[in-house]
Amino acid sequence: MSNGLPDPAAAQREDVSYGPLPGYLGHLLRRAQARVFADFADALGEAVSPAEFGLLTLVAANPGITQVRLAAALSLDKSTLSPALARLTRRGLLKRERLASDGRLQALRLAPGAEATYATLRARVEAHEARIAAALSPAEHAELLRLLRLLLGWDLPGPSAPAR
Amino acid sequence: MSNGLPDPAAAQREDVSYGPLPGYLGHLLRRAQARVFADFADALGEAVSPAEFGLLTLVAANPGITQVRLAAALSLDKSTLSPALARLTRRGLLKRERLASDGRLQALRLAPGAEATYATLRARVEAHEARIAAALSPAEHAELLRLLRLLLGWDLPGPSAPAR
DNA sequence: TATTGTTATACTCTATAACTATA
DNA sequence: TATAGTTATAGAGTATAACAATA
Secondary structure: OOOOOOOOOHHHHOOOOOOOHHHOHHHHHHHHHHHHHHHHHHHHOOOOOHHHHHHHHHHHHOOOEOHHHHHHHOOOOHHHHHHHHHHHHHOOOEEEEEOOOOOOOEEEEEOOOHHHHHHHHHHHHHHHHHHHHHHOOHHHHHHHHHHHHHHOOOOOOOOOOOOO | OOOOOOOOOHHHHOOOOOOOHHHOHHHHHHHHHHHHHHHHHHHHOOOOOHHHHHHHHHHHHOOOEOHHHHHHHOOOOHHHHHHHHHHHHHOOOEEEEEOOOOOOOEEEEEOOOHHHHHHHHHHHHHHHHHHHHHHOOHHHHHHHHHHHHHHOOOOOOOOOOOOO
């Protein structure tokens, strides 16, 4: 469900007062995220979930990264990543390799041959991103990205704007 | 878990490249929402969840609203609201009244005597909102709210800025 | 003892489908 | 037939705790 940007439920909603909700960041972020994820699902379908795409992207940008570092980078628990990474490995997108130097660690990489698949996914994600940003001017889009990074405490020295 | 704004996992994360993720609205919205919700939980504890507070706020702003209209206003399925509203009713925060004029409908209201409780919750939520917005200047905060509403297709005629 | 990764388990949020009662 | 609301159920995403293997 949920397609483009004009909200389908808008008609039903017209006569409802939102009270102070449109002034709360928490509320707007929840609504915006739901909207964007629904559009992501429309665009990518069964291919990957938003979380899976994030994992692939981080592994692609950090070949050899371990699960604990990946979890820290995403502010998730390591136990959350295990099943997702197993699924991506099973689908032939990721490769996990135990390190000879420390048998506890596993180095994560895109599977050989999965680079092209990943590039295609990334192009589809970027088309989706462009679509949801169409409601904003390029300057507004850039400013929204900047403010969200600021809210997250990135943009300081951190892994934000240039960051590769 | 998760407290104020300086990210605790920042140290672990420092040497990780985020690749294109900081340029994706979807990724930033997910991260920002997780951060804000964690702070909400720290601030409100057992009192109410973000979703529950949203329900109370909408009912307070639209006394007598029915569940189907409430669900439409939040872009949620009516079946999602049933258990949440039952819980809020059980806790003495909401009152549900079948309409004499149409026996299928239930009018929702804050329970008599729950207005003060709601006012307290709202004050705590607004303190939480002020805290998370502290990373932004007042102008940036206002602009972030505006851009999120724009992304959502609000701010057109709709129930956004003044809206009560 | 400490760390990495996995597993078992549970909780929350959401949806779909089937139901009831009312219209 | 259509609508409002409930219930059963399932799936995704997250966490905590306990574990095995390794250090």
